[in-house]
Amino acid sequence: MSELYRLLPSVDLILQRISESGRHAHLPRPLLKDLVNVHLGQLRADIRSGKLTASEELRWPALEGPLHAFLDRTSRPHFRRVINATGVVVHTNLGRSLLARQAVQAVTEACAHYSNLEFSLDTGQRGSRYTHVEELLCRLTGAEAGLVVNNNAAAVLLMLDTLAKGREVVVSRGQLVEIGGSFRIPDVMARSGAVLREVGATNRTHLHDYERAITPETAALLKVHASNYRIIGFHKEVSLREMVALGDQHGLPVLDDLGSGNFFDFTPYGLGHEPTVQEAVAAGAAVVTFSGDKVLGGPQAGIIVGRRAYIEPIKKNPMNRALRIDKMTLAALEATLRLYLDPELARREIPTLRMITATPDELRRRANKLARSLRRTLGQSAKVVLLPGSSRVGGGAYPEQDLPTTLVGIHPIVHALGVETVRDRLLDVDPPLVGRIEHDAFCLDPRTLSDAEHALAAQVLASVLHP
Structure with missing residues (x-):
């Protein structure tokens, strides 16, 4: 020895x-x-x-x-690329939305060169970073003013800290949700200094519940999107327009936290109606907050839009500096928002929209193409089949709705490998391949696996399956 x-x-x-x-x-x-x-x-x-x-x-x-x-x-970096074949478009654990090509180019430009981040090219003096996107936000949503912070939790915190600190905010008990990462709306409200005033029951809240809760200490009425939580059956909630009418009677603003807000109507593509930011603004909400990196398909950001009388004080809140976005987020967001000026261009160019709106026929063709690629590469090491399946939007949006898809199922043959073993081994290759197990097969969903990734996915699978 x-x-x-x-x-x-x-x-x-x-x-x-x-x-x-x-x-x-x-x-x-x-x-x-x-x-x-x-x-x-x-x-x-x-x-x-x-x-x-x-x-x-x-x-x-x-x-x-x-x-x-x-x-x-x-020596591989801890934070690295992953191939998403799960069929969950806005996968919170896998980085949420992919950026459009134009947004990626804008980020690269912002990183590689100096920029006019807070410099006015008109005056040669110090400028504001919000001017780069505020006009676009107002044009797209119909709002009078807007600003952007680092995520939607920050947006809600800043909004309440500015407009309701030390005073009461009336909110439906059924909307006090907890979402991923133990993020709870009541906790954020408490941190803001606002006093939570719950009304209604878990499953039913009426307009008179809000009205009875209004006192001289009331600062605002708050509506919160339930994210991936749903109540079905004996259920009632008050519409935003009804809340706005009530708020107007008592001189109170209505604040609307849309969570995973969006600018795009997905109903023509088989999804149920979700309120858009434009609809919330048109309904009279004084302030609307929403995420930039979920269904919107942009970078992580918390976007705040609404009436100028409420947005301007939020901009001046000292906490805003601690929550502001950096130049990379700003570059990506501006590029993403510009695409929305043409909704069809946005649908084609923003990966999140393109994946959500992919048709069953398109996905079947792509599944066939992927299966052919896998059969050529894997040979006799696996049986490759097409299977019916469903995808999900993810990110707290449309939790109860499935998107029809065609899955590509892999049944390993070599070494009597089980599908669970294959799934686990695929996490230790480079890049890791994340799929799901259905029909006793390891399945890939072409909705979130781009055509450009087919060869790479086949190569990664071969490294695990080949003896």
């Missing part, structure tokens, strides 16, 4: 050999040195356990391949 230990090359010698090979030149030397030490530690453990007994296995020619494979695997 001591002889085997002496045969292990030194760290410096291994680093020299790696340098001579030209591989891993992109890695910082301290990181490379740490990883080499970890690998050597594993080899020493194998010697101690008796797993490694042959001296030939410790000479450089034998060590080189496994070492490079170890470095390839362990």
